[in-house]
Amino acid sequence: IGTWKDDIKIDQEVVAAYIGGEIPPNAGAHSGRDWGAFDIRKEVIDRCPTECMRMEGGKLMINNRECNRCMHCINVMPRALHIGDDRGVSILAGAKAPILDGAQMGSLIVPFIKAEPPYTEIKEKVIEPIWDWWME
Numbered sequence: 850i851g852t853w854k855d856d857i858k859i860d861q862e863v864v865a866a867y868i869g870g871e872i873p874p875n876a877g878a879h880s881g882r883d884w885g886a887f888d889i890r891k892e893v894i895d896r897c898p899t900e901c902m903r904m905e906g907g908k909l910m911i912n913n914r915e916c917n918r919c920m921h922c923i924n925v926m927p928r929a930l931h932i933g934d935d936r937g938v939s940i941l942a943g944a945k946a947p948i949l950d951g952a953q954m955g956s957l958i959v960p961f962i963k964a965e966p967p968y969t970e971i972k973e974k975v976i977e978p979i980w981d982w983w984m985e
Contacts, residue, residue, distance in 0.1 A: 855933035
């Protein structure tokens with residue numbers, strides 16, 4: 850799963866444009882219906898699963914240490930919020946999708962590893978040791 854380690858980048862001027870109604874939320878995906886004016890508290894801050902966001906002095910503040918990177922805020926305001934620059938992947942194994950229980954996420958094997966071409970670090974430090982363990 851693609852992820853990042855550093856802080857979410859916030860463009861406060863664009864956040865204000867979303868609040869002012871100049872930019873449609875969700876990249877305009879729901880523009881065919883009248884949902885009313887964009888309410889950042891109701892649609893972004895209150896829906897944050899870790900409650901790491903708040904408005905302070907007209908600016909959006911994010912406690913990045915508490916963020917679990919669910920991407921909801923970024924999906925609602927894609928022009929105002931961007932993932933950090935320290936990018937990589939989280940590696941999980943053992944996911945399944947049983948018919949009666951629904952999709953189940955795998956176990957987190959590697960919380961974060963850089964993902965840069967030619968990806969030899971991932972192959973040598975993660976994939977090959979898993980193969981070795983599995984073959985034994």
